[in-house]
Amino acid sequence: MSPDTLISQTTDSVSAQSNSAEPETATTPSSAMGIEQQPTSNTDPFDTDEFDQGVMQTYGRFPIALERGHGCRVWDTDGRAYLDFVAGIATCTLGHSHPSIVEAVTDQIQRLQHVSNLYYIPLQGELANWLTANSCADSAFFCNSGAEANESAIKLARKYGHTRLGIEEEPIIITAKSSFHGRTLATVTATGQPKYHKGFTPMVRGFHYVEYNNTASLEAAIAELNAHGPRVAAVMLEPLQGEGGVNPGNLEYFKAVREICDRENILLMLDEVQVGMGRTGKLWGYENLGIEPDVFMLAKGLGGGIPIGAMLCKASADVFDKGDHASTFGGNPFVCRVGMTIAKFIEQGDLLANVQARGEQLRAGLNAIAAKYPEHLVGARGWGLINGLVLRDDEAKAPIDVVKAALDEGLLLVPAGTRVVRYVPPLIVSEKEIDEALTVTEQVLAKIFGG
């Protein structure tokens, strides 16, 4: 299958109506799409002040209001188009209003959207079985977000520590500096970035931080923490640190971490919330590292924009009993139908091959651009379609300057860490759209750095 047909590939039996609504070739360059004529639903201009009165000010927002999308493109309330290389921050796996998803949610909402986990939910079982058949895990717990998936893993690790390792007091979970695991109290504590803790003390007990990609740091921490008997229950890491700056895990490091966890009989838990479900060009981030975790956590791409999270584990790590954990919405028929739609799309098509090819194209293009500005840029790094353009440490401009300038030119990007501009387009992105993003990036950098 050609990547250009990815937008129209369907897995469920898409109705004739959905298929006929497919002209939309999200792969066509914006100039050829007649995007200036895209209708908007608003007659009045969007009022940001009115929005800000009602919505808590927890986000720094860019001054555009998005109201519709198709493929890799979104439109604001003024009808202006943007090429979306943010994708809900690595979430919209199949882009926007993909016919497979439209068909699945339309059909499912007419059948059954939600029932309690007090009853069997066939679609939940189907998704769990697909995930376990296609990974190293044996079972899944479903929830609604990345933070909640990580919370589930944290609870699992604590119970594992108490019941399997005989830790009576406080089981400790080791996480990495510069990591990101979420914003609930436990997951923000797990996040090894003090700026996220500021104002929210006391943090949750039972976490300890080590340097990422540094075996000696982990060995030293375990030796110290376990000096008078077992206290460490788990090590929790991202296969590639996303928010921390698109920083890929090192193969040798992860091999060593696996060996250490086996030696100490502690859990290796991988936070795959940003990289799981195909974003790296492999189904799971851990496949890039040649190891298997005991536990891994998913969200973002699993639902392609419909909120779902999951914690998966091997049978040897599953210490949960009935009543230990729950989530009202977790794994309801609606979200699991979408999850299965994406799963089948990956299984039946060339999506992962597209992620690999487009990722290579993007990194090569970004490296070629970076080579023109060696005094400002280091180059590109990443896996598949999670990539970062890295600014030099001594560069006065920040990633946000590049992101703002790109937005002015109709390209959506997002910073990661303090030095990186992140590119995380939908996984269906086409060759032409990557070229288009590179062209805009080049224009923007020429404006910012001169040249």
Ligand SMILES: Cc1ncc(COP(=O)(O)O)c(C=O)c1O
């Ligand atoms: C690696 C990782 N873990 C956890 C989270 C938190 O996910 P959520 O915002 O769905 O709670 C994120 C969000 O960016 C993430 O990148």
